[in-house]
Amino acid sequence: MTTTRSRGSRRLEILGAAANLFAARGFHGVSIEDIGGAVGVSGPALYRHFSGKEALLAEMLLGISSRLRESAAAAVTSPGGPEETLDALLNVQITFALEQPALITVHDRELGNVPEPERRQIRRLQRLYVEEWVTVLAELHPSCPPPRLRAATHAVFGLLNSTPHSAGELPARAMRLLLHAMARAAIAASVNAH
Amino acid sequence: MTTTRSRGSRRLEILGAAANLFAARGFHGVSIEDIGGAVGVSGPALYRHFSGKEALLAEMLLGISSRLRESAAAAVTSPGGPEETLDALLNVQITFALEQPALITVHDRELGNVPEPERRQIRRLQRLYVEEWVTVLAELHPSCPPPRLRAATHAVFGLLNSTPHSAGELPARAMRLLLHAMARAAIAASVNAH
DNA sequence: CGGTTACGTTAATGATGACTAACATCGGCC
DNA sequence: GGCCGATGTTAGTCATCATTAACGTAACCG
Structure with a gap:
């Protein structure tokens, strides 16, 4: 069959x-x-x-964080100034959130259930991914202290990953534009506010 | 003892x-x-x-959504124009997210494990809470279609609830201001972008 | 053809875990 | 002092579940 x-x-x-x-x-x-x-x-x-349930989860999370980090690296090395790079990063995350809501959900909930050898590696990839964002933001706003940029980055992830909660409220294209605009504005504000 | x-x-x-x-x-x-x-x-x-594990969870979620909805209702009925009301709503959610990160986390992950009689009621309270937000936003921007406002609201929740992920990056007061500024900007953008 | 490899199946097996039963303790309160 | 309700305790009980064992089957390869 x-x-x-x-x-x-x-x-x-x-x-x-x-x-x-x-x-x-x-x-x-x-x-x-x-x-x-x-x-x-x-x-x-x-x-x-x-080899087991945990191994399955480990492979899943490793795949997600690898793909995200890989896409981010591609976005960062592509031509264009920091503004264009930031747009590219936004598109990476938005595309992932819209097309793979289940993976996004699992990605930030289940790390704790991954056994130790792989856990460390996933954490590493996640950290690298965040740092790509922080680096670009720092380029755009050198006066903003990194911890603040990191917090802003996590907030933007939260905003973009809200997709699973508002499933079907808007057509994909409109949702994409909305999220992009909101994230852009939030980032600008995060830096301007003192 | x-x-x-x-x-x-x-x-x-x-x-x-x-x-x-x-x-x-x-x-x-x-x-x-x-x-x-x-x-x-x-x-x-x-x-x-x-009476059991599920009952415990049900009471927990019911308590959370009741408190949120209650605070929102208080914010809405307090004096001041829509701008002030929105600020009050933002403060409700930010305070909750900063002071009770565990409750916020459980609140949007575990509804599926609540047994049916209570599940419906929790959903109802959550819906009412969202609608308080949507109503205020609609007052501020009457030309924006409600589904868009709803999606924007969920995105703002995602942004504000990112707190558990960036635990300790910033002191509470700074985090509070940052989140407020980002959310404010994101809301404005959600409406302006066509 | 004979054998190996890839994939499945249905029965154990062994833990873990929610919930119940039977049995204390102890602080009021008459 | 003796009863009682509130609150714990420990030792079952019964399911559920991850994992393993033992056993097909069918394609492919020599």
Whole structure:
């Protein structure tokens, strides 16, 4: 029945289904059976693809933070001044938040359930991602102390990641523009206010 | 040993400890034993105060959304024009986010684990809270369509609730001002951008 | 064909965890 | 002093769940 899946496609299918379930009910609220069921196999079949539930989560979070950091690095090294770079970073985060709300949700809730070796690496990638933002903001506003820029960055992430909460309120294009405008304004204010 | 606790203080102590644990590890990641242990009693003692784990969560979320909605109603009925009302609403949410980060976290993650009778009521309170915001924003910007205002409101909540992520980056007073300025600017932009 | 590899299946197994039962303690209060 | 309600305790009980075992099957490769 399974029409000769391209290698690794099953892994991805599982990761996707698990992401939705984790986002909806939390890591501990989802059973191996649930995940298997969501892709049409039942329970222990998952162990053919992952060494365990935690390993699955680890791979998921590692994938997310790698992709984010990679995209950010691309945005930063692309041509253009800091203003254009900031726009590129905004687009990275907005695109991710709009297209993968489940991944965004899991990404900032479930780090605590990742076992130690990988946990450290994910943290590292997340920190690097934040620092790309802080670096660009510092270029734009050299007088603003870094801790303030960091706090502003987290606030902007919160703003952009609100997508899962306002699902369907607006069409994607309008939402994209709205988030971009709000984030831009928030950043400007974060720096001007003293 | 327990110096004649005023009635109900134990309940509150338990609710507080449980909030911290739920925020850190998620509802299903925390055991009854954990919660008991956090207040110095062990395990099943909790059933003297709550009928079960889900009931405990329900009461927690109900308390949060009631308090928020109540504060919002107070802000709305206080004297002053829409600008002042918006400032008051901002202060409500910022104060809550800064002083009770665990409650804020639980509030927007764990609704799905509340059993049905109470779930509906919590949803209702949350909706009312959002509508207080939307009403004030609509007064300020009558030309902006409500769905857009709703999306903007959720985005502002996301921004303000970022507090748990940037814990300790800035002193509380500075954080408060920063969040206020960013939120104000984001709201203005949400409306101006066409 | 014979064997190996990739993927699944259904039964254990062993923990963990929510909830209940049976049994204290202790501070009022008559 | 003796009853009682509030509050704990420890030892079950019964589910649920992650993980493993033992056992197909089918494509592919020699």
